[in-house]
Amino acid sequence: MKFRQSVKMAISAVFSNKMRSFLTMLGIIIGVLSVTLLISIVQSGTGTITDAMSTLGGDQVTVSITEGEKRLLYFELDELKANEAVNIIAPYMSGKGVAKAGGKSKDVTVYGVTKEYDAINNLTLTGGRFLSELDREYRLNVCVLGAEVAEELFGRESALDRTVRIQGKDFRVIGVLEEEDEYAMNSTNRRVFIPLTTAQRIFKQTGITNFILTADNKAALRTAQTAVADFLDNKFSEDSDYTIINMAEILDIMGTVMNTLSLMLGGIAGISLLVGGIGIMNIMLVSVTERTREIGIRKAIGAQRSDITIQFMIESIFISLMGGVIGMLLSIVTLKVLNHFVTEVTFVISPSVAMLALSFSIAVGLIFGIYPASKAAKLSPINALRYE
Amino acid sequence: MIELQNIYKIYQVGEEEVRALDGVTLTVQDHEFVAIEGSSGSGKSTLMNIVGCLDIADEGDYYIDGQNVMDLSEHSLAVMRNKKIGFIFQQFNLLPKLTAYENVELPLIYQGLPGRERKIRVEESLMKVGLENRMFHRPNQLSGGQQQRVAVARALATHPSLILADEPTGNLDSKSTRDIMDLIHELHRQGNTIMLITHDTAIAREAERQVQLMDGKIVSDTARISASAKTEAADSEGSR
Ligand SMILES: Nc1ncnc2c1ncn2[C@@H]1O[C@H](COP(=O)(O)OP(=O)(O)OP(=O)(O)O)[C@@H](O)[C@H]1O
Numbered sequence A: 001m002k003f004r005q006s007v008k009m010a011i012s013a014v015f016s017n018k019m020r021s022f023l024t025m026l027g028i029i030i031g032v033l034s035v036t037l038l039i040s041i042v043q044s045g046t047g048t049i050t051d052a053m054s055t056l057g058g059d060q061v062t063v064s065i066t067e068g069e070k071r072l073l074y075f076e077l078d079e080l081k082a083n084e085a086v087n088i089i090a091p092y093m094s095g096k097g098v099a100k101a102g103g104k105s106k107d108v109t110v111y112g113v114t115k116e117y118d119a120i121n122n123l124t125l126t127g128g129r130f131l132s133e134l135d136r137e138y139r140l141n142v143c144v145l146g147a148e149v150a151e152e153l154f155g156r157e158s159a160l161d162r163t164v165r166i167q168g169k170d171f172r173v174i175g176v177l178e179e180e181d182e183y184a185m186n187s188t189n190r191r192v193f194i195p196l197t198t199a200q201r202i203f204k205q206t207g208i209t210n211f212i213l214t215a216d217n218k219a220a221l222r223t224a225q226t227a228v229a230d231f232l233d234n235k236f237s238e239d240s241d242y243t244i245i246n247m248a249e250i251l252d253i254m255g256t257v258m259n260t261l262s263l264m265l266g267g268i269a270g271i272s273l274l275v276g277g278i279g280i281m282n283i284m285l286v287s288v289t290e291r292t293r294e295i296g297i298r299k300a301i302g303a304q305r306s307d308i309t310i311q312f313m314i315e316s317i318f319i320s321l322m323g324g325v326i327g328m329l330l331s332i333v334t335l336k337v338l339n340h341f342v343t344e345v346t347f348v349i350s351p352s353v354a355m356l357a358l359s360f361s362i363a364v365g366l367i368f369g370i371y372p373a374s375k376a377a378k379l380s381p382i383n384a385l386r387y388e
Numbered sequence B: 001m002i003e004l005q006n007i008y009k010i011y012q013v014g015e016e017e018v019r020a021l022d023g024v025t026l027t028v029q030d031h032e033f034v035a036i037e038g039s040s041g042s043g044k045s046t047l048m049n050i051v052g053c054l055d056i057a058d059e060g061d062y063y064i065d066g067q068n069v070m071d072l073s074e075h076s077l078a079v080m081r082n083k084k085i086g087f088i089f090q091q092f093n094l095l096p097k098l099t100a101y102e103n104v105e106l107p108l109i110y111q112g113l114p115g116r117e118r119k120i121r122v123e124e125s126l127m128k129v130g131l132e133n134r135m136f137h138r139p140n141q142l143s144g145g146q147q148q149r150v151a152v153a154r155a156l157a158t159h160p161s162l163i164l165a166d167e168p169t170g171n172l173d174s175k176s177t178r179d180i181m182d183l184i185h186e187l188h189r190q191g192n193t194i195m196l197i198t199h200d201t202a203i204a205r206e207a208e209r210q211v212q213l214m215d216g217k218i219v220s221d222t223a224r225i226s227a228s229a230k231t232e233a234a235d236s237e238g239s240r
């Protein structure tokens, strides 16, 4: 009850000096604005990038043989496939090429793959079928087009059963892929898929240099990864002949890096919050001096030390909390505006960041209010009353 | 009852020692109306601040209703000021941002009184000083006399037993002075102990007892026993 009166008095004190209260708040407003804005942008950005990267497959490893001379043969993969931990192995190769049809041409990435590639990536087709085992075995000149390739070469017409010329050879289109998010890292839009064996022939490559390997779970993936490494170590003399990339590990590392980054940025922005707090303390001290007589009167009519302390503490907390709320609203608005201009990433304030910023601003008001409030409370009634 | 025994208050200003109170011994009975007189700087305000628990004596003993004030904690002193003492100052000492109502309510808030009871007391007090139609005016919207009446209302809202008035009419014209003095007499009639500081001998004579201070010492203490100080004052006025 007494507390409610104190809150009322503190709020009316804050509002009775609007300009000063606002300027005092400004430090907190800017602090909270920059903390929430920076952390939200980094977090939203990280979220988008990790989402994009996990479409590359969070549960797979990519193996590349980097030493130019060294190769695996197709049947050698069977030895790996026999491993319990391994789920699917999809060998592939890729090269830059040009696809032409009906006088039009388009720069594409040609992927030589097997049916396992589809099994891993779960591709969706708008028409036709994906490459089959037979296509691989007989090195057929058939292809599956990415959405953008089909669109540019054939427009609205169906591309199925039409002929596309790739690297000087004619291919029959057996399937067209659905359009994918352009910004996804593994987008198939500008790719053409042909049988691995056919690709080896047109790019004049023998043996297998790249394959993707999946497992049922993270533990199995780790086992499989070790098995592949052992296998390749046996086969080749040197470690440097191959690389194994585990997407999950990369994602983990990236997550850590981004977390550190957002902590650092948040910390730097937090300094401005601290400066805001010092501003509050400064103004509260001025206010205590200005209101010495008021404090004397209050004490003369029976205010306890605690009454005065609470009154000034509530004032400083109210100022900083209000600054925090305003800063938060401003950063929500800023992110909304930002979302209008940047379509690739959706920026949002996570509830934990909001809570953090608000409790931080309350803490700032509390910490920087204590000294002025206790200074006010300690004034002796007679000296305060006599103060001019 | 208040009892001061050998009270000293000494200020050191540079090299100089100012004996604001120099061994004051004074007893004021319940329901008494005492006027404190003395020239400027004689220690009247210093005495009143000590009596009102706003200040603490350097030496001596001070009892309020048998309780030694020198032993009280800061907390108990605040309670004492709040419950037993009502102050009226020469400079009114109202909070400028609060309305008359809120000013009068403040000591009741510090007392922890619930809202409904506060409302009754505030309205009753403002009624007594005749300001029921000025409740929501701020001090700067009131005349000096009205401001002092708000201060009187604030002093009596907590139903204190002791009213301390330090030159309450020092800043007022004769009409307002009369209003305030009438109020003080009314409070006295209702059983309050009154200690009134004044420069004005005519006003001092309205009290039952006059205490004269000089250089921090009591130089005269004339008590008159009468049923009504006011009529007596009027009598003595007439007889002169
Ligand atoms: N805080 C202080 N520091 C130093 N000296 C003080 C202080 N307070 C009062 N004094 C001195 O004590 C003496 C008594 O002061 P006090 O205010 O009690 O006088 P007074 O009788 O109320 O005078 P007036 O009628 O002018 O109000 C004065 O000489 C004054 O200078």
Ligand SMILES: [Mg+2]
Pocket (backbone or CB within 6 Å): B044, B045, B046, B166
């Ligand atoms: Mg004085």
